[in-house]
Amino acid sequence: MHALTSLLLLAPVTTILLYHIGSSFTAGETSTTTVTCNTMANEANPCPCDIGDRMEYGGLGQEVEIEHIKAYVVKPSTASDKAIIVIQDIYGWQLPNTRYMADMLAANGYIAVCPDFYIGKEPWSPSHDWSTFQEWLEDKKPTNINKEVDAVLRFLKEQCGAKHIGAVGFCWGGVATHYLALRYPEVKAGVSVYGIIRQTEDRYELKSPTLFIFGEKDEVIPLDQVNMLEAKLKEKCKVDYQVKIFPGQTHGFVHRKREDINPEDKPSIQSARTDMLNWLNKYM
Numbered sequence: 001m002h003a004l005t006s007l008l009l010l011a012p013v014t015t016i017l018l019y020h021i022g023s024s025f026t027a028g029e030t031s032t033t034t035v036t037c038n039t040m041a042n043e044a045n046p047c048p049c050d051i052g053d054r055m056e057y058g059g060l061g062q063e064v065e066i067e068h069i070k071a072y073v074v075k076p077s078t079a080s081d082k083a084i085i086v087i088q089d090i091y092g093w094q095l096p097n098t099r100y101m102a103d104m105l106a107a108n109g110y111i112a113v114c115p116d117f118y119i120g121k122e123p124w125s126p127s128h129d130w131s132t133f134q135e136w137l138e139d140k141k142p143t144n145i146n147k148e149v150d151a152v153l154r155f156l157k158e159q160c161g162a163k164h165i166g167a168v169g170f171c172w173g174g175v176a177t178h179y180l181a182l183r184y185p186e187v188k189a190g191v192s193v194y195g196i197i198r199q200t201e202d203r204y205e206l207k208s209p210t211l212f213i214f215g216e217k218d219e220v221i222p223l224d225q226v227n228m229l230e231a232k233l234k235e236k237c238k239v240d241y242q243v244k245i246f247p248g249q250t251h252g253f254v255h256r257k258r259e260d261i262n263p264e265d266k267p268s269i270q271s272a273r274t275d276m277l278n279w280l281n282k283y284m
Contacts, residue, residue: 049089049124049251056096057096057097057099058096059072059099059100060103060106061073061074061075061099061106066113066115066152066155067154068147069117069119070115070120071116071152072093072113072114072115073112073113073114074102074105075111075112076106076107076111079161081161082164082166082284083113083160083162083164083166084110084112084113084165084166084168084280085113085114085115085149085165085167085187086098086101086105086113086114086168086169087114087115087117087168087170087172088116088117088118088169088170088172089170089173089252089256090172091124092116092118092123093115093116093117093123094123095123097255097256098255099114100255102114105168105280108277108281110166111156111162113155113156113160115148115151115152117140117142117148117176118140119148121140124136142173142195143179143200145176146183164284165186165187165188166188166189166191166284167180167181167189167191168191168280169190169192169193170193170194170195171194171195171251172195173193174192174195174196175196175197176195177192177193178190178192178210180208181206181207181208181210182197182200182202182207184208185208188283189208190208190210190211191279191280192210192212193213193254193255193272193276194218194254195221196221196229198225203232204235204236204237205237206238207239209239209283210239210241211242211279212226212241212242212243213272213275213276214226214244214245214246215245215246215249215250215252216245216247216248217248217250218251240283242279244272244275246271246272247268253268253269253272254269254276257269
């Protein structure tokens with residue numbers, strides 16, 4: 001049993017410390033799967049969605065089959081009827097950083113499930129040419145995930161006993177979380193981390209309370225788009241929402257930056273994660 005009173009990002013798998021609201025967390029068994037991120041970047045046409053700090057992390061959960069998709073599932077140390085769908089970024093469901101976030105949610109009392117929304121298709125790689133991104137994205141639209149979401153909801157309700165379900169998504173998953181807030185009122189709360197829907201006419205008509213987190217210096221989502229989102233939500237949204245911009249931060253800072261080697265970013269990383277947990281606790 002580990003008492004967790006502080007937030008330490010991306011600790012090695014042998015010395016895992018997670019941010020925990022409460023008194024204790026049972027770490028349990030680590031999985032045997034360890035993913036090492038590709039460190040080779042395409043310098044000629046680099047991706048503005050940087051993969052961030054590399055790490056090896058096996059995770060505390062396990063991989064399962066949910067109907068037609070694979071998923072990473074981690075449960076809290078005590079029984080819970082609250083669950084979070086953790087939605088991957090462009091680097092896929094096996095990115096160690098995202099699994100770390102799922103484990104953090106489990107440490108705070110939530111069943112966390114991170115499905116492979118790409119359904120076995122190759123995730124983006126830092127070695128890819130950014131000019132090919134739209135082509136890569138064509139069969140991985142974050143607004144074309146209904147079949148997978150429906151399967152995950154059935155799994156959480158029928159096999160995990162979940163009665164309160166939320167969503168947290170990063171980058172690509174942030175867009176998907178925005179989409180769930182528009183289409184799935186049964187998802188009671190959402191946290192969209194650097195991701196917004198830009199096209200649909202009804203994108204401001206949220207059905208569930210949603211927190212949007214952005215970095216001020218995000219090259220993927222410029223501030224004018226964030227400001228437009230906030231203005232339109234104020235005009236059209238009928239549920240609770242919040243748009244929060246972190247000064248000086250870039251795309252990926254919440255889950256891809258290691259605070260132990262980025263001390264200047266530590267306050268923002270901690271604050272964003274605390275905001276995420278507080279939002280979920282409030283509405284779930």
